[in-house]
Amino acid sequence: MIATGISGEGAALMVKAKDVRGRSLWVDAWHRLLRNRAAVVSIVILGVIALMAVFAPFLSQYGYSDTDYGAISCAPSWWNDPGVCNAGGTHWFGTDNVGRDLFVRILYGARVSLSVGLAATLVSLMIGVAYGATAGYVGGRIDAVMMRFVDVLYSLPFIFFVIILMVAFHRNFYLLFVAIGAVEWLTMARIVRGQALSIKEREYIEAARAAGVGTWGIIRRHVIPNLLGPVIVYVTLTIPAVILAESFLSFLGLGIQEPLTSWGVLIADGKEQMESYPWMLIFPCAFMAVTLFCFNFIGDGLRDALDPKDR
Amino acid sequence: MASYALRRVLGAIPTLFIIITLAFFMMRLAPGGPFDSQRHLPPEIERNVAAAYDLDKPLYEQYFLYLDHLAHGDLGPSYKIKDFTVGQLIAAGFPVSAKLGLSAIFLALVFGIGLGVTAALYQNRMSDHAIMSVAMFGITIPNFVTAPLLTLLFGVYGLHFFGLDLSLPVAGWNGGALRNMILPVTVLALPQIAIIARLVRGSMVEVLHSNYVRTARAKGMPSHVIVTRHALRVALLPLVSYLGPAVAQLVTGSLIIEQIFQLPGIGRYFVIAAIDRDYTLVMGAMIFYAALIILFNLMADILYGVLDPRVSYNT
Numbered sequence: 001m002i003a004t005g006i007s008g009e010g011a012a013l014m015v016k017a018k019d020v021r022g023r024s025l026w027v028d029a030w031h032r033l034l035r036n037r038a039a040v041v042s043i044v045i046l047g048v049i050a051l052m053a054v055f056a057p058f059l060s061q062y063g064y065s066d067t068d069y070g071a072i073s074c075a076p077s078w079w080n081d082p083g084v085c086n087a088g089g090t091h092w093f094g095t096d097n098v099g100r101d102l103f104v105r106i107l108y109g110a111r112v113s114l115s116v117g118l119a120a121t122l123v124s125l126m127i128g129v130a131y132g133a134t135a136g137y138v139g140g141r142i143d144a145v146m147m148r149f150v151d152v153l154y155s156l157p158f159i160f161f162v163i164i165l166m167v168a169f170h171r172n173f174y175l176l177f178v179a180i181g182a183v184e185w186l187t188m189a190r191i192v193r194g195q196a197l198s199i200k201e202r203e204y205i206e207a208a209r210a211a212g213v214g215t216w217g218i219i220r221r222h223v224i225p226n227l228l229g230p231v232i233v234y235v236t237l238t239i240p241a242v243i244l245a246e247s248f249l250s251f252l253g254l255g256i257q258e259p260l261t262s263w264g265v266l267i268a269d270g271k272e273q274m275e276s277y278p279w280m281l282i283f284p285c286a287f288m289a290v291t292l293f294c295f296n297f298i299g300d301g302l303r304d305a306l307d308p309k310d311r
Numbered sequence: 312m313a314s315y316a317l318r319r320v321l322g323a324i325p326t327l328f329i330i331i332t333l334a335f336f337m338m339r340l341a342p343g344g345p346f347d348s349q350r351h352l353p354p355e356i357e358r359n360v361a362a363a364y365d366l367d368k369p370l371y372e373q374y375f376l377y378l379d380h381l382a383h384g385d386l387g388p389s390y391k392i393k394d395f396t397v398g399q400l401i402a403a404g405f406p407v408s409a410k411l412g413l414s415a416i417f418l419a420l421v422f423g424i425g426l427g428v429t430a431a432l433y434q435n436r437m438s439d440h441a442i443m444s445v446a447m448f449g450i451t452i453p454n455f456v457t458a459p460l461l462t463l464l465f466g467v468y469g470l471h472f473f474g475l476d477l478s479l480p481v482a483g484w485n486g487g488a489l490r491n492m493i494l495p496v497t498v499l500a501l502p503q504i505a506i507i508a509r510l511v512r513g514s515m516v517e518v519l520h521s522n523y524v525r526t527a528r529a530k531g532m533p534s535h536v537i538v539t540r541h542a543l544r545v546a547l548l549p550l551v552s553y554l555g556p557a558v559a560q561l562v563t564g565s566l567i568i569e570q571i572f573q574l575p576g577i578g579r580y581f582v583i584a585a586i587d588r589d590y591t592l593v594m595g596a597m598i599f600y601a602a603l604i605i606l607f608n609l610m611a612d613i614l615y616g617v618l619d620p621r622v623s624y625n626t
Contacts, residue, residue: 152325152326152329159563159566160581160597160600161334161337163581163582163585164338164341165337167585167586168337168338168340168341240451247453247455248453248455251455252570252582253582253586264455267455267456267459270459271459274459274462275463275467278463281463282460285456285459285460288453288456289451289452289456292451292452292453293447296447296450296451
């Protein structure tokens with residue numbers, strides 16, 4: 001009697017289980033991320049900025065290096081304009097001291113900042129994951145030597161090397177990616193190594209091995225998904241750090257060269273003009289601040305979403 | 312303990328050596344030299360100038376010469392700032408940079424600890440959320456954004472109370488007058504305040520939930536005694552190990568701050584010297600900074616061991 005009851009319940013459960021689809025770690029994390037309001041708002045804002053940066057040429061009648069001689073150092077069109085501006089067209093954010101449209105220049109700055117951010121982060125991701133995973137998997141003396149090397153690099157004042165590098169190689173745009181990426185991979189390598197070390201010893205790896213899963217299968221199905229969480233979180237936090245580093249260099253006059261621009265350049269230029277033309281400082285600062293905020297909120301949101309301890 | 316300190320000091324030597332070597336060759340492999348100019352000098356004069364600074368010798372020979380001078384404590388003459396040695400320039404700039412940095416650290420500690428402890432005591436309440444949001448702001452916004460914005464606000468638009476002009480100077484050192492220090496020190500301290508507040512809040516929350524604090528409460532200790540005598544001492548320990556990174560960040564920050572506010576510190580020399588190919592000055596500033604950062608990391612580690620008896624150096 002009892003036995004049949006259980007089997008009946010069990011059968012019901014089995015039927016139910018067929019209807020409920022298994023949720024992977026990622027679907028779970030995605031749902032948790034969507035519940036984080038700050039992260040969602042950040043994703044939307046960042047998406048808008050990125051789209052505007054991509055479609056910058058179509059959003060305004062002005063090019064990023066076009067000078068509007070009738071509107072030099074002009075206030076934004078909606079601002080109570082104290083100067084005399086021959087308003088031929090609308091400059092939403094005003095113009096700079098040679099009459100270039102600030103709105104367009106900020107969007108082109110966003111292109112540079114975001115692409116440097118992504119590319120340099122990619123560089124750091126590749127170096128860091130390869131290095132860290134190797135050290136973690138191989139272990140032993142090789143691991144010790146490799147991590148000792150990272151420790152030594154950590155204690156170098158890197159920003160100085162990047163400055164020298166940028167000066168030495170004539171402010172090469174592509175070198176900027178490499179230089180900043182080369183600085184940022186250290187922490188990535190440490191994180192990946194730590195993860196690899198701990199994952200290697202877990203029971204589920206042992207179980208998978210006992211069940212006859214091949215090495216590649218274990219790496220693909222078990223190691224990488226578990227390693228990826230902290231890495232993704234760190235990536236979203238690396239991008240703003242890279243944008244900062246690029247702007248820092250550009251601010252010092254060592255990054256992007258005219259007529260191309262980046263937020264660091266715009267802020268540096270705006271600083272020179274702020275006493276008479278504050279909008280040249282305020283708009284680039286606002287864009288940069290909002291972007292950095294968004295990345296940080298997304299990073300925090302992802303950390304909460306991917307941290308299994310929270311469940 | 313002493314042997315640990317000795318080992319760490321000895322360990323710092325190869326690091327410094329790598330820094331010197333890397334910086335030397337990177338600087339020299341860059342095209343252009345300190346004595347290139349728009350005006351072409353007669354070749355014999357160019358040769359004489361190069362010979363006077365040993366720049367005509369092979370690179371490796373120059374490298375060993377530099378190491379030799381360095382071992383004797385001689386950083387060489389500046390190639391661009393006439394009649395000054397690098398040692399003199401660093402000695403002139405250091406008091407300014409040090410005063411800036413120390414004031415910023417002091418400010419950051421006072422406000423950071425105060426805010427962090429407040430946030431921890433009111434965990435998950437309004438004041439906690441408010442402080443942590445402001446801290447997020449401080450960490451996110453870089454100092455080359457805050458510096459011009461604060462200058463615009465307090466320097467250009469100024470503060471006017473009842474006809475009194477309380478505007479702050481937008482630049483200049485003025486012998487280290489307080490008025491001139493306020494803006495640069497504030498800008499330099501802001502991110503540190505935020506980081507310290509986060510650190511202190513985190514460790515304070517942990518400590519407040521620990522057993523011995525509960526015991527103290529159970530004994531009926533007044534809560535201000537629990538906070539200051541029992542909790543704070545332990546909660547502030549992580550700050551000690553933050554000392555090293557903090558100094559490194561202040562150094563990087565001072566590169567920007569000294570340029571924005573036109574302060575005669577060491578940081579201002581570095582970028583100009585790198586662009587001008589002033590080899591010795593770049594090297595000198597770099598070695599000085601690197602030694603400073605290594606020194607503070609070392610001090611932090613040793614201090615941590617002195618303060619926290621759980622740390623042992625016998626590994």
